[in-house]
Amino acid sequence: MNNVRNKKRANKSLPFFFKDEFKVFFVIIFVSTILLVTTFTFDKVPPILNRGIQPATFPKGLLVLIMFLTAVIYYLSFKNPWKKEKKLPKPFFLTILSFILFIIISKTLDFFLAISVLSIFVSYNWGEKRIFYLLLVGILFPLVVFIFFEMILGLRFPPGIITNLYYY
């Protein structure tokens, strides 16, 4: 009896707010609403200078169109539910984490240090354990990229604890 009840519970579909269709619908509508509200804060052009339509009108129209089309795909998903996506694996979240680390390090310490840290972090978490290859992607390759951009393309990178060693 318990088994039958458990099976039924397992077969019961997820509440609507856990479904991908609703999550996508909600995010698009939420962001679009915020952007739509923002358009009401845009400055208005005096009628004598106004050419055609106000600067806010076009983005407003686009946002309304996006919201309308999003509602349509959500409605259509009742008839044809979307393919259920697999759960995201650990390396995906670690890669996202590496992006966050990159932003923090490039902002506070050094641009190239951030590239090196991300490269080693990603490579290691994707399964590379050999020191030589970690050094290759984390130090040698960024160094080659730096030399190429700096010397051949004449680019100046943002100052940082490592980049400054080269510049000063």
Added chain:
Amino acid sequence: MMAPLFTSKLLIVLIFGTLFGLILGVLPGLGPTTGGALILPFTMTLDPLSAIVLLTSIYCAGTYGGAITAVLINTPGTPAAAATCLDGYPLAQKGEAGRALGMATVSSTVGGIFSVIVLVFFAPVLAQLAYEFGQPEYFALAIFGLTMLASIGEGSPIKNLIAGAFGILISTIGKDFMTSIDRFTYGINELSVGIGFIPVVVGLFAISEMLTQSTLLDQVFKRVALKAVKLPSLDDYKKTWKTILRSSGIGSFIGVLPAEGGTVASLIGYSEAKRFSKEPEEFGKGSIEGIAGAEAANNAATGGAMVPTLALGIPGSATTAVILTGLIIHGVRPGPDLFREQPDFLYGIFGAMLIANVLFFIFGFFGAKLFARITLVPNKILWPMIFAVSVCGTYSLSQSIIDVWIMLFFGVLGFFMRRFGFSVVPVIIGLILGELVEGTLRQSLVIFDGNWLMFLTRPIALTFFILSLIALAFPLLRSKKRKK
């Protein structure tokens, strides 16, 4: 026609572009669009012709390169080579990988050359027609381009439309170009100049692909052994010449339409090859006609997609959107005036595409085995390197760290868009066409004194609007037909 190309510098650029394009095409997840976007900042050191020659040779060779991985590891190097897997891999499994790649190489070259001929003859005619276009006509044309993209592109047409509208919305960020009023800048100075094309395209293609690869680390590729690429036999030629010509025509036509060029072209080329074949039951089991149909069509789309790009400034595919950006950042404005004022420049591009097709034939024929080895570079080494190049390339254009963050943002966004069935190509095309759409709409309304109905009094604009409605109705009719 090829006089400007007979300089050692341009030939070196062309050879480098073709080799680089082949490498990009071979590597699953990269491809000519991402590669073109990555190399765009480097082209700033070149003169305009060399820059565009580099980008177009990457486009031609990259489209072909996808076939090598499609045949040998059953994974299309580029989306345009997806249909090639259907018969290329089964034929390779039968021990005929060389024959499969030989046919892919020959049909790609024929398709590519055919499309360059179409480009040479058709682009000037279209450019001449464009002289008749005013602001309302350009507005209607841009709308037509976006609806075509939505309707015959991959995936759900409504999701494609949302993505296209989102692309246009991104183009409105920054100072309004007609009134200098800030829009969506939220007080951030860097956003007043708008969002650049490169951070968005590198983010949506390269970084989102990096995230996709992070979810596929347990995937194992089975590689088929390749001894050497073989030229097709006389029997193979007899069997496939009609298919190659038909697919070349289909590919060129599909390429001209603003859509996901090669991908759609190869699928239609493949299905038409099956429809006309005397042995349709062989398709999916290693049919040589299947390979010819798909490969001739996807390479034929390259020249076709360049037609609206050069003649009208409307990109025919995602890669031509990158090429269009290259033209713009080098100060070349595509459109009818380009044909009148800089014919040498255009002939240089036409000639480069022609030579690129011959070069990838030679490199593909003799070097496919070597290029196939590139797929042995593990993702855990390759993608961190691509990240380093992406970051530096994005930073280099305006030397702004904000651009790098924008790239990362669009990378994450692109990953989730693709995960939930939204194509990222319409975002790119929308972003490219955004200023044209808004500018021509507003200028038209000035001409029409604010009367929207006046659009209907312009025959060319009206024709494009009707075509747009047909393009939007097409997927509905197609799905109804499928249900029946």
